[in-house]
Structures are given as structure tokens and as C-alpha cells.
Amino acid sequence: MSKKIIPDELFSKKSYVNSVKQYQNLYDRSIEDSSIFWSEKAERIDWFQKWENVQSFDFFKGEIEWFKKGKLNASYNCIDRHIKNGHGNQIAIIWEGNDPNQSRKFTYNELLKEVCLFGNALRELGVKKGDRVCLYMQMIPELAFAVLACARIGAIHSVVFGAFSSDSLRDRINDSTCKILVTQDTGVRGTKQNIPMKENADKALNDTPSIEQVIVVKRTGELIEMDQKRDLWWHEAISNVNNKCEPEIMDSEDPLFILYTSGSTGKPKGVLHTTGGYLTYASYTHEIIFDYKPGDIYWCTADLGWITGHSYIVYGPLSNRATTIMFEGVPNFPDFGRFWDIVDKHKVNQFYTAPTALRALMKEGNQWVESNDLSSLKLLGTVGEPIKEPEWNWYNEIIGKGKCPIVDTWWQTETGGILISPMPGAFPTKPGSATFPFFGIQPVLLNDDGSEINGNDVSGLLAIKSSWPGQMRTIYGDQKRFVEVYFSQFPGYYFTGDGAKRDEDGYYWITGRVDDVLNVSGHRIGTAEVEGAIGKTPGVAEAAVVGFDHEIKGQAIYAFVTLMTGIKVEDKIKDDILDYVKKEIGPHAKPDQIQFTPALPKTRSGKIMRRVLRNIAKNDIDNMGDISTLADPSVVKSLIDGR
Numbered sequence: 188m189s190k191k192i193i194p195d196e197l198f199s200k201k202s203y204v205n206s207v208k209q210y211q212n213l214y215d216r217s218i219e220d221s222s223i224f225w226s227e228k229a230e231r232i233d234w235f236q237k238w239e240n241v242q243s244f245d246f247f248k249g250e251i252e253w254f255k256k257g258k259l260n261a262s263y264n265c266i267d268r269h270i271k272n273g274h275g276n277q278i279a280i281i282w283e284g285n286d287p288n289q290s291r292k293f294t295y296n297e298l299l300k301e302v303c304l305f306g307n308a309l310r311e312l313g314v315k316k317g318d319r320v321c322l323y324m325q326m327i328p329e330l331a332f333a334v335l336a337c338a339r340i341g342a343i344h345s346v347v348f349g350a351f352s353s354d355s356l357r358d359r360i361n362d363s364t365c366k367i368l369v370t371q372d373t374g375v376r377g378t379k380q381n382i383p384m385k386e387n388a389d390k391a392l393n394d395t396p397s398i399e400q401v402i403v404v405k406r407t408g409e410l411i412e413m414d415q416k417r418d419l420w421w422h423e424a425i426s427n428v429n430n431k432c433e434p435e436i437m438d439s440e441d442p443l444f445i446l447y448t449s450g451s452t453g454k455p456k457g458v459l460h461t462t463g464g465y466l467t468y469a470s471y472t473h474e475i476i477f478d479y480k481p482g483d484i485y486w487c488t489a490d491l492g493w494i495t496g497h498s499y500i501v502y503g504p505l506s507n508r509a510t511t512i513m514f515e516g517v518p519n520f521p522d523f524g525r526f527w528d529i530v531d532k533h534k535v536n537q538f539y540t541a542p543t544a545l546r547a548l549m550k551e552g553n554q555w556v557e558s559n560d561l562s563s564l565k566l567l568g569t570v571g572e573p574i575k576e577p578e579w580n581w582y583n584e585i586i587g588k589g590k591c592p593i594v595d596t597w598w599q600t601e602t603g604g605i606l607i608s609p610m611p612g613a614f615p616t617k618p619g620s621a622t623f624p625f626f627g628i629q630p631v632l633l634n635d636d637g638s639e640i641n642g643n644d645v646s647g648l649l650a651i652k653s654s655w656p657g658q659m660r661t662i663y664g665d666q667k668r669f670v671e672v673y674f675s676q677f678p679g680y681y682f683t684g685d686g687a688k689r690d691e692d693g694y695y696w697i698t699g700r701v702d703d704v705l706n707v708s709g710h711r712i713g714t715a716e717v718e719g720a721i722g723k724t725p726g727v728a729e730a731a732v733v734g735f736d737h738e739i740k741g742q743a744i745y746a747f748v749t750l751m752t753g754i755k756v757e758d759k760i761k762d763d764i765l766d767y768v769k770k771e772i773g774p775h776a777k778p779d780q781i782q783f784t785p786a787l788p789k790t791r792s793g794k795i796m797r798r799v800l801r802n803i804a805k806n807d808i809d810n811m812g813d814i815s816t817l818a819d820p821s822v823v824k825s826l827i828d829g830r
Contacts, residue, residue: 191615194592202478202612210613217626229467232264244654246679249670253464253656260434261466262339265505266299278510282328285375285516303432304425305336316341321365325349325374326515329404333369341435345445348492350791352815353390359447364397371404372411377520385411439463445663448600457663458600465603468657472604473503477537478611486512487539494600518544524555531559539568543793545578550728550751568594573697575719579618597621597697603657620694629653637677646688650680705734705742710775720771724764726754731795735804745804746778756783791818
């Protein structure tokens with residue numbers, strides 16, 4: 188039986204959902220009267236015209252529609268309506284620069300002006316409803332303005348993460364045939380003071396025939412090459428246009444954005460989200476799961492290059508009239524206390540980050556936290572991967588002082604918003620468990636043959652058996668692939684690609700991607716489970732586990748382990764790791780190989796690039812593939828040398 192953490196009584200009393208009973212009643216209603224439930228929730232946003240039909244979906248054909256024939260505009264819902272209700276002077280976005288001395292605040296009135304100016308600039312360049320606009324930028328205010336300006340004029344935005352290589356940018360532009368590219372001169376991030384954004388973009392543009400014009404934000408003032416026929420400065424583009432820009436009337440099912448998921452193999456998938464269902468879902472989940480109240484300061488540390496930034500920095504918070512923080516920097520610059528300095532500086536109430544960031548900070552010790560007050564914090568959240576117990580406990584005790592509920596959220600680019608998460612005021616939580624489904628979400632565990640696994644204390648493949656408003660609608664330009672990837676393996680279900688277990692109390696635990704499930708001597712072992720056990724070993728900061736071929740076991744376990752600063756590699760720690768794995772899971776899960784390493788290969792968003800680790804484990808070092816998206820590509824060499 189896993190330990191349960193009871194929500195703080197004072198927090199519960201004030202929360203939107205304050206008991207298991209209340210959750211259960213609402214959840215049952217959301218399943219039994221789904222159309223009525225979502226019709227009520229859609230009223231939280233403004234519609235120019237009401238919908239004719241709440242929902243229609245066919246998971247066999249991959250056809251999904253929500254609020255069909257309803258008319259709205261996402262930008263209007265994120266800005267204009269709040270101003271009309273008298274909140275124009277409220278702070279909408281706090282921008283915190285890479286340099287701790289740089290920050291800016293934008294009221295809803297100021298945000299509207301910036302968005303309208305850029306919307307009109309795009310219209311001047313011939314951008315129309317349905318055209319695709321690519322945004323390749325760091326976390327600067329103009330990125331948020333551009334996202335909302337596209338939504339305002341009905342253009343489909345495709346944000347490409349600012350650390351992607353020129354080849355990755357080229358492929359994404361070509362896949363969606365973007366008309367305009369928006370970028371910046373150079374970028375700053377941590378100690379990097381001259382990231383060549385425009386230069387990277389120029390390399391991509393050698394082979395992107397659809398791009399007609401490039402708009403460049405002057406962020407650093409570094410000298411860059413400008414093509415006089417094609418390139419235009421942002422400040423010049425907005426200098427001669429009107430600051431009033433009428434919002435385009437969009438159908439609920441009109442596309443809002445494309446966001447590419449970068450798998451380790453195969454062509455990236457252009458995940459397409461539409462307007463009405465996505466906005467309803469992002470807005471509702473943001474309010475309920477983060478227990479967001481008017482006046483709160485909310486901070487999600489993600490990048491807008493990922494779905495988390497779309498749903499929980501821009502669309503969810505701003506549709507709820509929140510004050511949302513955008514952060515240009517990194518958690519360890521100028522030192523390891525940067526996150527906590529920002530929390531105190533802006534009196535942050537809800538804080539949402541990735542377990543990988545927490546592990547990196549935990550590794551450096553508590554002194555960086557203890558010099559800050561952090562009393563403004565009311566709720567903590569995690570996203571991106573299952574959180575393991577050591578960092579959960581550290582987050583709870585050291586950051587939250589035992590008073591802040593932790594929402595461990597599970598969702599995907601494809602889902603548009605959070606699907607499984609604690610209700611912070613209702614559920615006793617278990618460290619590492621995503622707990623229970625959000626309203627309207629029907630998770631099931633399946634066997635390999637597609638039959639549902641009933642009851643508790645079971646494991647299987649995680650699928651969803653009914654649609655929800657935030658669900659993706661297709662892979663851009665490839666409906667056939669959409670059906671193949673998500674609906675063909677288990678007809679009638681949306682297959683998530685993740686494994687999960689439902690424990691004795693019905694709590695859900697995400698065990699990782701199915702392709703990260705190892706079969707050791709006939710035992711299915713989730714890599715996340717082994718990583719969690721290793722992570723409990725005193726002195727261990729972080730672990731990543733992959734499989735490699737073994738002539739007896741079929742697959743064996745290879746563990747890459749990072750130790751806390753100051754801890755030496757000794758036989759004892761290796762023995763301790765094996766003991767912890769044996770104790771937590773069983774002897775069958777003990778790693779055959781343990782390699783200690785100062786760092787793991789991570790993308791800038793903090794995801795471990797497991798493909799690299801698999802290749803090292805298999806000694807296939809000649810086929811590393813593209814490692815340009817790693818935060819520090821030199822890590823790969825040290826891993827190879829350290830075998």
C-alpha cells in the first residue's frame with residue numbers, strides 16, 4: 188500500500204472540488220450526461236454563435252467534432268472579453284528575461300494593442316484565414332503576441348521550438364507549407380548569449396519554397412544578414428498599421444494550430460488542434476486542476492515550443508483572465524536558485540514544472556531554496572514524465588513546506604490538455620501517481636489483444652474509450668496516418684502509446700511509453716518503475732534505464748546513473764542501487780549494467796533522448812542520428828567514453 192498525502196484542510200475548503208464525493212458526482216455526470224456537461228462548460232468562453240451539436244466522434248474512422256457550427260475567436264476570448272468586463276488594466280503576461288534584471292509586464296489593454304498591431308501586419312503581408320505561419324523563437328513576449336495574432340486573423344500557427352536545428356525547422360515548414368516565418372536576430376538562454384536564430388532560419392530557408400516573407404524581432408541587436416526582398420523587421424512591420432484589428436469569426440472546428448511531435452524515428456507528426464473544443468478544454472482544466480482564482484499569479488516554466496506552453500502558458504490561463512509568467516531563461520542561471528528567486532520576486536501562487544528540472548535542482552542541495560521565502564506558493568504541479576518518489580517528496584517538503592498540494596499531470600501533445608491528474612483539494616495523493624481521470628475522460632487498461640482489464644491492482648496498455656473536447660483532430664495533411672497511429676491497433680479506442688497500472692485503490696500510475704517497457708525473462712518491466720527504484724538510493728540524483736539484447740534473458744537492463752554533487756562512484760553505491768531495485772520491484776528488475784555519468788542526454792525541454800542511450804547500451808555508436816536538439820551534445824561523447 189503506497190502512502191497517501193492528505194490535502195491541506197484549509198486549501199480543500201477553498202478549492203473548486205473539495206472532496207472525493209464531489210469529484211465522483213461530477214465525474215459520473217460528465218460520463219453519463221456528457222453532452223449536457225460539456226455544453227455547460229463551453230459557456231465559460233464567449234461564442235459569437237452557439238453550436239448546433241455538442242459532440243460527434245467515431246474512433247474507428249478517426250473522425251471527431253465538438254461544438255460544430257459554433258462561432259468564436261480564441262484571441263477575443265483570451266483578451267477582448269476581459270477588457271469589455273472592465274479588467275483591461277490587469278496584468279496579463281509577466282515576462283521574466285534570461286537576465287534577472289530584465290522583466291516586463293503587459294496589461295490586457297497592452298496585450299490587445301500588441302496583438303492587433305501584429306495581426307494587421309500579417310494581414311498587410313497577405314496572410315488570410317487558413318494560411319500557416321511558422322514561429323521560430325525563444326521565449327520572448329513577441330512569441331505570445333504572434334500566437335494570439337495568428338489566432339485573431341484565423342491563420343494557423345505552427346510554433347517550432349527555438350532549439351530545433353535548421354533541418355528540423357525546414358521539414359516542419361515544408362510539411363505545413365507555411366507562408367510566413369517569424370524569428371529573431373539572436374537569442375539568449377542561460378550562459379548562451381548569442382544563439383543564432385536568424386542564421387539557423389536562413390539555412391532552413393534555402394529549401395522552403397512556400398515561405399514568402401520573414402519577420403525578424405530585434406531581441407539582442409546583434410548584426411545579422413537581412414534579405415532585402417524577403418526579410419522585414421518586426422518593429423517596422425507594425426509601425427504603419429492600425430492598432431485595431433477585428434477578430435476573424437472562426438468555426439469551432441476551424442484549425443487553431445499545428446504542433447509537431449518529434450519522435451526519435453520517422454517523420455514528425457503535425458498534430459492539428461481546432462478552436463472551440465480545444466479552448467474550452469484548456470480553459471476548464473487550467474482553472475480546476477490548478478485551482479486558479481482571480482488575482483493569482485501563475486507560472487508554468489515550459490516553453491511555447493511544446494504543447495504545455497500552448498495550453499498552460501497562453502490559451503488556458505489567458506482565457507481565464509489569469510496573470511501568466513513567461514520565462515526566457517533556465518533554472519540554473521545565474522545560479523541554482525533562479526526558479527525560487529522568481530517565485531519570490533513575482534509572488535507566484537501556482538508553479539508548474541518538469542520532474543527533470545526538480546531532479547537537477549534537488550541534486551544541488553537545499554541551500555538554494557532555503558535562502559528564499561516561497562510563502563506565496565499555494566499549489567505545485569509537474570508535467571512531461573512520471574515523477575518519482577524522491578523528487579516528489581523533495582518538492583512537497585522543501586518547496587511546498589508540506590502545505591501545497593502537488594498535481595502530477597498526465598497528458599500528451601495529442602490530448603490538448605490534462606487527462607489524468609489529482610484534484611488538488613479532493614484527493615489524497617500518492618507520490619508518483621497521476622491519481623484519477625479528469626471529468627469526461629474514460630481511461631481503460633487493455634491487454635495486447637485489445638480486451639479491457641477490469642478491477643484494481645492490474646497493469647496494461649493505456650487507452651481512452653470516448654472523445655473529449657481538447658482531442659487532436661488529425662495529423663496535418665495525413666488523415667490515414669492519424670487513424671493508423673492512434674486508432675488502428677485497438678479499434679474503437681484512442682491508444683495513448685503508454686503503459687499504466689491501476690493500483691489497489693484505483694489510482695493510475697503511468698509506467699512510460701510502451702516502447703520503454705522491457706521484457707526481461709518474460710517479465711514486463713516499465714523503465715519508469717526501475718528508474719524510480721534507483722532514484723530512491725541515497726546519493727543518486729537521476730537515472731535513465733534502457734534495454735539491451737541478452738542471450739539468456741532476451742532483454743537485460745542497462746542503467747545510466749547520475750550521482751548527487753559530492754558523491755563518489757564506489758562499489759558500495761552500485762550494491763545499494765541493486766538492493767533498492769530488488770527491494771522495490773524484485774530481483775528480476777536488477778540492472779545488468781550500471782554506468783555512472785555526470786549528465787544524461789536531454790533536449791532543451793528536459794526530455795531524456797533515450798534513443799542515444801539505447802544505442803550506447805547496444806554498442807551501436809555509429810548510428811546516433813540527429814543529436815542537434817540536445818541541450819549539450821558533448822554529453823554523448825562522455826557517455827561513449829564512459830562505457
